[in-house]
Amino acid sequence: MVNAKFLGATVALGLLASIAPGNPAAPIVPQAAASQSGATLSAALFVNVAASSALYSVKAADIARARSRDRDVRALAKLQRRNALGIAGQLSFAGRRLNLLPRAELLPEHKAMLRSLRSTPTFDHTYLQQQRGFVPDALDFHRTYARRGDSPTLRPVAQMGAQLLEGQVRAIDRTD
Secondary structure, three states, X not given: OOOHHHHHHHHHHHHHHHHOOOOOOOOOOXXXXXXXXXXXXXXXXXXXXXXXXXXXXXXXXXXXXXXXXXXXXXXXXXXXXXXXXXXXXXXXXXXXXXXXXXXXXXXXXXXXXXXXXHXXXXXXXXXXXXXXXXXXXXXXXXXXXXXXXXXXXXXXXHHHHHHHHHHHHHHHHHXX
């Protein structure tokens, strides 16, 4: 199941998509509800949430590189950054085929997480705490789209993202 932070993001994006100008055919039911009910997830929703997640991951890793003094945290951040750039590249490539280019915008939840990382006096603790919640949620989101996404072009991107995120979950589990 997709967790509350991702549900909040998907509900917001689903609602925005449903009222977006020039998009009269967009569903009124939020996409998060569709993910809960077993319905397909929209390509636009996947691209927007996955792109924001990847951008957050890169920015968080950059902050970790500057602020962390813990070798394990820095190694995790390096892996996180590399994986996020790979996911972002695949989103961009696949998005071009669908005319759904990822935006370089963070969702409000991701912006708040970065603000917290920039200002915390206990960086390593805060970074690891965020990753322990964020990465499994991102993994669930990618797995869900890989199974029930509406785009045959994006489902392999979601599957690849899920595989990369599985490695990050294992790396987080090894980091203390």
